[in-house]
Amino acid sequence: MNLKFSPRAAGRGNQAVTPELAARAGGGWMVALFCTALIGSAFAGPPRVIFDTDITGDVDDVLALAMCHSLADRGACELLAVTVSKHHPLTASFVDAQNTFHGRPDLPVGVTRDLRAQRRESRYLQIADSPDHPHDLRSNEEARDAVELIRSQLESQPDQSVVIISVGIASNLANLLESAGGIALVKAKVRTLSIMAGAFTFCNGTNYHLEANVVNGIGFMQTVAEKWPGEVPIVWSGFEIGEALPYPRESIRRDFGYHPHHPVREAYLLHSGSEHDRPCWDQSSVLWAVHPDRDYFGLSQPGRVEVGDDGFTRFVPAWGGQQIGRDRFLTMSPLQRNRALEAIVQLTVQPPRTSR
């Protein structure tokens, strides 16, 4: 028996999770757990993606959303909805404009209605007001409630078919878990949560980096860490992963000329200018979510992420413990870094399938 990696089975990168490996790691009882999890992953099709973003302050969300569309165009995933976790009056309008550019003008868009969620200025969302970026969703009031949208999408999908990609604060995910029956819904429908949040190695000059997606909504992230069901794996992309993946400025200069008003290029230049290689934090979570078996990243051992009151994310390994770990974080060798960055660039610059 050779248990091939499955995100739902909490496998280990592209390394086959054999009974021998599981036994070495934690005892024979773990084999049964792996088998149970694998049998539970009956859905074998491409992942159905809900992209939850705080597309306001930083621009990596825009590039990550472009990747979602490219992956859907390639048939690698199905894109169900985009939900926004922070407040800015132009978020729904911008997301609809970008979705329209990528050939999905009717993709459902939801925004947070939680007044506790952060309000954020933006250097680029205003391009949604330009006639160069056609779309029909004109305001956040016309958009759906993010939690209601996520719930309705989950309810209509096959069991364990949905991958949620979270690249902002966790307001929508926390409110999903705290909605009536929310935890059971996640348990039934979600295959994996791929989340950009936290920091798990020495980075930014410290081994105690407080990462923005956590500190800008600590209570929300604590709710996710504490209440997310143990049967549904969470894979965390820490600050250190995106920091090691600088998007090359040459690509912004050279790869988007196929359209005179490419929203990715325009947003990037408004946010970062032409002389900056913006780290690919959010893109890393997209790439792993859709291609977990392509060895773009490695995975830590399983364990549990705890979110402190100051926003620090502490990873507590579970090997040898009483339960199989729900959480892992991404790792990346120099070779994987080169491959991941190349894949991210190509998926970001890919023309929409509707382009001529």
Ligand SMILES: [Ca+2]
């Ligand atoms: Ca983000």
